[in-house]
Amino acid sequence: MLNRRYSVLVSGKRYSSEFQTDQQYARSWKIILEKAYGTHAICQCPSNGSRKLSIKRREDSDGFHLARFAGTGHEHSNECRYYAPAPERSGMQGYAAGVVEEGEDGSIRVRLARGIRVQDPRSEGCESDSVKRSAGKSKPAMTLLGLLHLLWSESRLSTWYPAMEGKRNSSIVNYALLQAAERVSASRMKLSEVLLLAAQKDSKGAARNQAIAKSALSRDLRLVSISPLARYSPERHSEHMSRLPIAGPFGMPMLNLPSTVWATAARRFERELSAWRRGSRVISIAQFTQRKGDSFLQGDVVELALMQVSERWIPVDSDYEGVIEGKLHAAGRSFDKPLRYDADESEVFPDFWLLDTGKDFPLEVFGMSTPAYLERKDIKTAWYNREYGGEGWWSWNAAVDPKGKNIPPFPPKS
Template sequence: MSDVHPVTITLSEKVRTFSANFQTETTFSSGWQSTLKAAYGKAELRCGCTGSGPKRLAVKYYEGSDQFSLARFSLSGGQHSIDCQFYSASPTQTGAGGGNSSVLDQQPDGSVKIRLEIGMVERDTPAELASPKRPQQERKPSTSQSSMKLLGLLHYLWDEAGLNQWMSGFAGKRRPSVAYRLINNATENVWAGTLKLVDQMLLPAFGADTQEADRNRERAAAALESKHRMLLIAPLAAFTQERADIMARQMKISGFHGMPIVYMKAGLWDSTVRRFKNELSAWRNGAGTVAIVQVELKKSSKSVYASAIDMAIMSITSEFIPVESSYERIIADRLVAQGRSFSKPLRFDSITDQVLPDFILTDTKREVPLEVFGRNDAAYLQRKREKEAYYDELYGRGGWWSWNASANSDAESVPPFPAAR
């Protein structure tokens, strides 16, 4: 597991440092909670790990739990040392360094304001005008973005929830209920315009009489009353041909309890199939697949239902680690099986030619990028040479790892990973 480090809290010009033991020992739990409660919204907090940078922390309060906890400032994980509980890949190692600064506005209190491609207030833009008009051939992204797309938001929330990271101590603990609770918590300090994002979220509930199902009903009722759009994040139901045929008309998801039935806007599923060919191919082969859907709520004489106006798809492993190909899935599963610690950099809405490692080992003396080369067409081989030169310059020859899956795609051909420290 990653380490807990001392935390320095500055409140009313008084500076105090709280040890890792005080933060974690059961004996001090009430005292630590009282300390966080006093600091909530008032103090400046900094992590005491050996990383470089401000290492600012925020106190988060989860409604209904009566509990306070610490969280890193958004996209600041790279400032922490790789043994720190708040570590994540730095923005330069993810798509967050590729044009998202204009759509992610960090606030002094640690909260974040985002600008979504489609606003969350229905009366601002009618649905027929709000939904992006995407040509069959997607345009190449620009080097900067004026708004965040749904896939970018899904990547951001996955990163903030820490679901793109793995450590051996997570084994057996990353259940679906836990993963989606982390996603819910990740939205607590995020605002879309004047709306707190957590209030606009519909997340999986695995039972009709669960707290999560009741929460979905309450949020949907409030959004319907205020005419706010909602965001639904849920796994697609396991593939069957019947479900695939129905998808053009109605979403089929797991963990649907407390959610309204979601009907698809004409042409949306066809557009999604074109845009996310690899992800939906993996879904058809039985792999885990998560959808993020922006919906508008409607009320008929009998019930409340939802109309989907935009969506995006992401493939995940059984441990909720995002992957972009079957080769990446092999690597992620093997790293988990070997008890390694690693992160998966996410692309967000970044430009497509930004060099991002497929994975980063974090239990080595220093971070080690892992790269999978899965094709051998001319354009890809040119890109491969550019990546090799980039990694050699940044990490030195032998300072990074690769698997040439295009030469031998058998899982047994995967080279040994660099040794853990």
């Protein structure tokens, strides 16, 4: 079970998860936290870390709450609500200092390559150019794809446990993304203030989208939409689409897709678009500026990024990864997909982490046989052997076994 609330120690006394949440104990819990304010609590999740928790005042009331200390998320167990992966376990390691900053209240501040405020001079630059200028170095800002990866990771949508079977759908995904967006800020505002999510007709989500869009128009703010692409149709989705084809567009402005933006996206996300045309679920994240003075809301997309996900909404970076994700699910395994963000290819981290072997176990899929890739494979193999030992990691060489007839067995559960 993800985002589990464990007992905590406050002033040396243990308080159960029920005591922290049941309404009958709300007044007593508030008094306890108020008396301990200025000290810290300790989470009792099963982990060897210090697991200290800060006691914080709520901004919108006279209450108190607990939050993990900045940079300590990895000290908690993976199931714990205070958990966050260490940067070196994913592409988060590829950012320069200051691009992603975690607050003591659990909030996250990010520096986007294109700002949210239209009048921000820095925001007029090209997101992808910002990354290209620093290829091979720590990235000076987060791209739109990096932002999508951040929200997916913070929402714990990149993690799967067998107990989730049948419990992850579009409504759950949207709720998790919106909760994460409440904690992520950019351009000195919460991302939730400019985030539109897929919604059905006449739903609360559609009404929320419409209200967010109208508010952003009056404040000169760019909007960000996250939605699966609509089911591919050869008749409607030509090579030169003029509108972004998203599922659940209700309440959103009509998204016009300039040819230059589409051409850039088609080049950068050729693999994802190919998967979409074959029927796979692909998530879009678009940043757009609304047009003023029109009789109905519409906007012009200025940046577009895509991400393929499995039936369980787990991101996959190749069809071979999709095969492994499916086999892990069929085997009833618990696993996590570390995301690349904007990291350079030189950064090393696994394709998956197994979470049910006693200690997190790295899985790697080798998918090509070009000279450059084989050189890279040797580097990664040496790194894995050095970090985990020859028996401490798993790999499948899909380049010599493309039909998956000889996929090695996964390490056993603990």
